[in-house]
Amino acid sequence: GAGVSQSPSNKVTEKGKDVELRCDPISGHTALYWYRQSLGQGLEFLIYFQGNSAPDKSGLPSDRFSAERTGGSVSTLTIQRTQQEDSAVYLCASSLYALEVGAEAFFGQGTRLTVV
Amino acid sequence: AQSVTQLGSHVSVSEGALVLLRCNYSSSVPPYLFWYVQYPNQGLQLLLKYTSAATLVKGINGFEAEFKKSETSFHLTKPSAHMSDAAEYFCAVSERGGATNKLIFGTGTLLAVQP
Numbered sequence: 001g002a003g004v005s006q007s008p009s010n011k012v013t014e015k016g017k018d019v020e021l022r023c024d025p026i027s028g029h030t031a032l033y034w035y036r037q038s039l040g041q042g043l044e045f046l047i048y049f050q051g052n053s054a055p056d057k058s059g060l061p062s063d064r065f066s067a068e069r070t071g072g073s074v075s076t077l078t079i080q081r082t083q084q085e086d087s088a089v090y091l092c093a094s095s096l097y098a099l100e101v102g103a104e105a106f107f108g109q110g111t112r113l114t115v116v
Numbered sequence: 117a118q119s120v121t122q123l124g125s126h127v128s129v130s131e132g133a134l135v136l137l138r139c140n141y142s143s144s145v146p147p148y149l150f151w152y153v154q155y156p157n158q159g160l161q162l163l164l165k166y167t168s169a170a171t172l173v174k175g176i177n178g179f180e181a182e183f184k185k186s187e188t189s190f191h192l193t194k195p196s197a198h199m200s201d202a203a204e205y206f207c208a209v210s211e212r213g214g215a216t217n218k219l220i221f222g223t224g225t226l227l228a229v230q231p
Contacts, residue, residue: 004159031217033218033219035219042221042222042223042224043206043219043221043224045218045219045220048217048218050217056217056218059218091159091160093160093219098217099148099210099211099217099218099219100210100211100212100217102148102165102167102168102210102212104150104162104165105162105219106162107152107159107160107161108159109158109159110158110159
């Protein structure tokens with residue numbers, strides 16, 4: 001597609017359930033990022049994938065959060081045993097190459113997660 | 117560690133007035149700098165970026181920003197505000213040649229444009 005695509009756009013789940021959020025990056029982009037946007041916390045980095053390298057998971061807030069990127073393309077962010085504090089907008093972004101050489105990141109529309 | 121400070125969480129201007137959104141960074145080496153805009157219920161859209169060329173960067177929708185190393189600033193401006201400019205604006209940095217490939221965002225500035 002022309003841009004970064006995220007699904008679902010909205011997700012309401014019960015506390016304690018697992019959720020999966022999907023991200024389709026721009027075709028050919030080697031880098032993929034997940035961010036979380038919540039009131040009072042701003043935009044928080046979660047995880048970064050670059051090609052076949054080991055992902056940078058330094059931003060994941062707890063071991064309930066995990067992510068994978070299959071075939072260097074689609075990525076799934078999984079949150080296990082959701083808590084109300086997980087409610088936020090989860091944004092995915094991709095870039096043609098690494099940010100360290102000045103690439104720009106393109107963001108998807110986000111998935112709004114509400115835990116009730 | 118890198119950080120970004122956006123002064124003013126809310127800025128209100130009249131239509132046709134100058135827009136000035138402030139961004140200061142903290143980094144030992146001048147980083148790459150970006151301004152993103154977010155409209156309600158949408159993702160982030162890149163307005164402009166500074167890599168290493170001209171210090172005055174022109175972006176979309178009539179916005180521009182000037183990199184000032186001496187002031188560690190990258191303020192966003194637009195000569196004449198339009199109602200459609202009402203949105204939240206984020207300044208972000210990424211480390212030049214660094215090991216951490218991530219964007220560090222400021223806390224955002226919500227711009228209101230009054231008729």
